[in-house]
Amino acid sequence: MSSTLEKLSPWLFTLGIFVLWELVCRIFKVDTFVLPAPSQIFQAVGQYWLPLAKNAFVTLWTTLAGFALAVAFGIVLGIIVGWSRTIYRGLYPVMIGFNSIPKVAVVPILIIWFGIGIVPAVLTAFLISFFPIVVNVATGLASMEPELEDVLRALGAKKLDIMLKVGIPRTQPYLFGSLKVAITLAFVGAVMSETIGANSGLGHLMVQAGSNFQMPLVFACLLGLAVEGIVMYAVFAYVEAYFTGWAFRSSMSAAA
Amino acid sequence: MASMTGSVDINHVTLTYRSAGGGVLALRDTSLNVPRGEFAAVVGPSGCGKSSLMKIVTGLVPPDSGDIVIFGDRVRGPVKIAGMAFQNPNLLPWRKVIDNVLLPLEIVEPHRRKFRRERQHYRDEAEALLKTVGLDGFSQRFPWELSGGMQQRVSLCRALIHQPALLMLDEPFAALDAFTREELWCVLRDLWQKLGFTVILVTHDLREAAFLADNIHVMSARPGHIVMTKTVDLPRPRDLDICFEPHFTAIVHELRAKIAEVRKP
Numbered sequence: 001m002s003s004t005l006e007k008l009s010p011w012l013f014t015l016g017i018f019v020l021w022e023l024v025c026r027i028f029k030v031d032t033f034v035l036p037a038p039s040q041i042f043q044a045v046g047q048y049w050l051p052l053a054k055n056a057f058v059t060l061w062t063t064l065a066g067f068a069l070a071v072a073f074g075i076v077l078g079i080i081v082g083w084s085r086t087i088y089r090g091l092y093p094v095m096i097g098f099n100s101i102p103k104v105a106v107v108p109i110l111i112i113w114f115g116i117g118i119v120p121a122v123l124t125a126f127l128i129s130f131f132p133i134v135v136n137v138a139t140g141l142a143s144m145e146p147e148l149e150d151v152l153r154a155l156g157a158k159k160l161d162i163m164l165k166v167g168i169p170r171t172q173p174y175l176f177g178s179l180k181v182a183i184t185l186a187f188v189g190a191v192m193s194e195t196i197g198a199n200s201g202l203g204h205l206m207v208q209a210g211s212n213f214q215m216p217l218v219f220a221c222l223l224g225l226a227v228e229g230i231v232m233y234a235v236f237a238y239v240e241a242y243f244t245g246w247a248f249r250s251s252m253s254a255a256a
Numbered sequence: 257m258a259s260m261t262g263s264v265d266i267n268h269v270t271l272t273y274r275s276a277g278g279g280v281l282a283l284r285d286t287s288l289n290v291p292r293g294e295f296a297a298v299v300g301p302s303g304c305g306k307s308s309l310m311k312i313v314t315g316l317v318p319p320d321s322g323d324i325v326i327f328g329d330r331v332r333g334p335v336k337i338a339g340m341a342f343q344n345p346n347l348l349p350w351r352k353v354i355d356n357v358l359l360p361l362e363i364v365e366p367h368r369r370k371f372r373r374e375r376q377h378y379r380d381e382a383e384a385l386l387k388t389v390g391l392d393g394f395s396q397r398f399p400w401e402l403s404g405g406m407q408q409r410v411s412l413c414r415a416l417i418h419q420p421a422l423l424m425l426d427e428p429f430a431a432l433d434a435f436t437r438e439e440l441w442c443v444l445r446d447l448w449q450k451l452g453f454t455v456i457l458v459t460h461d462l463r464e465a466a467f468l469a470d471n472i473h474v475m476s477a478r479p480g481h482i483v484m485t486k487t488v489d490l491p492r493p494r495d496l497d498i499c500f501e502p503h504f505t506a507i508v509h510e511l512r513a514k515i516a517e518v519r520k521p
Binding site: 145147148150151152153154155156157161165166169170172246247 | 311314315316334335336338340341342344346348349350359360362363364365398400414415418424
């Protein structure tokens with residue numbers, strides 16, 4: 001009984017929030033222009049489902065393209081940074097500095113360079129999401145047990161052997177943990193770029209609807225974004241559990 | 257292996273660790289001789305540089321002065337003929353027990369070259385070794401499914417799979433409960449008697465040293481050097497019951513007194 005309740009609770013809470021929202025809107029007679037009620041939002045979803053679906057698809061694939069770039073670049077840079085203490089110490093301040101720059105300030109530059117379209121969105125998604133991947137991969141490598149390294153070095157193992165046999169496999173839980181974070185960041189980056197300058201995507205649709213005072217459609221876009229975000233997070237949470245089940249059962253679950 | 261004779265010789269070795277607050281002298285003019293096939297134990301107060309001794313003998317850290325000769329060959333880098341095990345079993349959680357044991361063979365020559373071709377042969381060897389330490393039927397388990405004592409047995413197998421002439425143990429049983437520890441003493445004793453490798457066991461457990469070793473070397477507090485070598489003249493093969501005999505107790509008392517003496521500032 002209680003376990004069924006636990007399984008259902010995310011749905012119940014979501015439903016509860018919508019019901020509460022609907023009630024607040026009706027009881028206090030909130031103007032649609034300020035805050036549309038869920039019923040109006042779902043009506044907008046039904047009415048505009050085709051443009052919503054099209055633009056959601058654009059946002060999805062720009063996010064995934066930026067994310068794919070971030071994963072490839074993040075793993076390579078993470079391995080380089082985690083390889084030696086000198087590189088770690090040298091590059092870390094630079095990376096922190098880069099990560100501290102609000103990416104919203106970078107989008108106009110990207111638009112000047114690449115024009116309005118999906119390229120700035122892909123690049124923003126990439127720029128905002130590679131950092132956690134680099135940090136996690138580098139941390140996974142740098143926190144290897146020194147004794148284990150001794151065991152292998154005493155056998156004549158080269159740094160490359162140690163990385164291939166121990167470093168990289170043991171970094172997996174850190175990597176997959178960071179993917180969950182990175183995918184949501186990439187999504188934020190893509191949408192942010194779309195709101196500033198694009199001709200497609202949910203962010204673009206949202207800005208257009210806003211300038212036409214179609215508040216229910218604006219909220220329908222937000223709803224679409226939330227759903228997409230949850231689905232992508234869930235996919236990578238599943239991937240993580242699938243590939244690194246050992247890390248959650250063993251004592252070495254530092255990434256958890 | 258150069259010859260069937262020879263010994264592990266540590267000659268007047270000094271080692272300083274460089275750290276942010278200046279150098280720390282870990283070993284000072286330390287000399288030690290372990291003949292081939294002997295079981296040697298090194299005991300001493302904590303922080304006396306016992307672990308530094310391990311790193312120096314295996315060639316992981318070069319000494320500031322002095323030299324180490326293992327069976328006729330001067331140590332210039334990682335020695336490859338040594339197996340190592342530590343207090344923490346350090347097994348790889350994503351590998352099954354058998355693949356953990358096989359890890360050294362994927363690295364050390366000449367096995368490394370033959371590893372793919374003769375995989376089945378090596379697997380059989382690993383299974384046989386696991387059987388010797390009482391882990392028959394556990395080879396397909398993952399390390400986290402095993403108790404601490406069993407993990408330490410796997411760690412011993414991993415240290416021995418490439419048939420090293422020298423086994424270096426750094427407090428391998430320190431984290432185990434008393435009963436498991438004594439069980440593993442016997443496992444190690446049997447392995448040593450069967451395979452005939454040379455052992456240097458670093459420990460702070462005097463009973464462990466007296467039960468297992470031929471010679472016990474007592475180290476002083478940092479900077480460490482050998483202050484006493486005690487020959488354990490108990491007959492072999494030794495049984496756990498020997499730990500309750502007066503002669504055994506006398507040896508432990510003597511060691512204890514010496515360590516108490518060197519611990520004083």
